[in-house]
Amino acid sequence: MKVRFYATFREIIGRKEVEVHGVRTVRELIDYLAEHYNPKIREELLETPRVGPDKPVDGMILVNGHNVLHLDGLDTELKEDDVAHIFPPAGGG
Template sequence: MANVKVKLFANLREIAQTSSLSLTGDSVKEVLLSLTEQYPALKELVFEAGTDAKLCGYINVFLNGNNIKHMEGLETVLSDDDELGIFPPVSGG
């Protein structure tokens, strides 16, 4: 299992009351499941209702600066010292 740094932004950071944490997992999905087990209030913001296998359409997850949508999605394999950034939708003007 890879040891991964997870960085949370905006309301995700507020809910978890931390901006970063270390989690382990072999894939992005495993790390996100671990995150939502540790912080259950994040589950409805990260995964579509009733699923553990589909990201909410407005959530962006970046692995080392690259959007996982352009990789293998939730099945993207992780390595030690990778960094995941999880971004909720942002608005403003």
Template sequence: MIVRFYASLRDVTGTKEARIAGCKTVGELLKRMCDKYGKAFEDLLLRDGSLIVGVMVLVNGTHIAHLQGLDTPLSDDCVVDVFPPVAGG
């Protein structure tokens, strides 16, 4: 699948997107990405295994809050967009 990173996640990962295969759920994908990109990546997205308020994860353009959350199923042809919490004004 293609995973696209936005905002500060691009700085942490060093890339705009990555190809990752074999993850069955969003939760599994996030765990694998935390293992790959380290604590700085995890700190932007997760607290105690749950998404931080304001984090957006879209699967094929749909927010996982409108699907099955971290249990949202994935296949290798999915496109996943990951946004850290952002503030503006």
């Protein structure tokens, strides 16, 4: 599957896009990215104070254009031909 990164996540990973194989869920995808590229991505997505029961990810992950929060969250299933987009949290005021 293709994974595309935006803003600070692009800096963390060091690329704008990677190919990933063998992951079955969004949670496995995050673990894979942390292990093979940079553990900071797990911290930024899953371990901030803004993460909680109603918000399992700090930022936004789209799979084929659908926000995983509206699917099965971190348990959203992934297929080899999927495209995931990982965005940092939106800022502003």
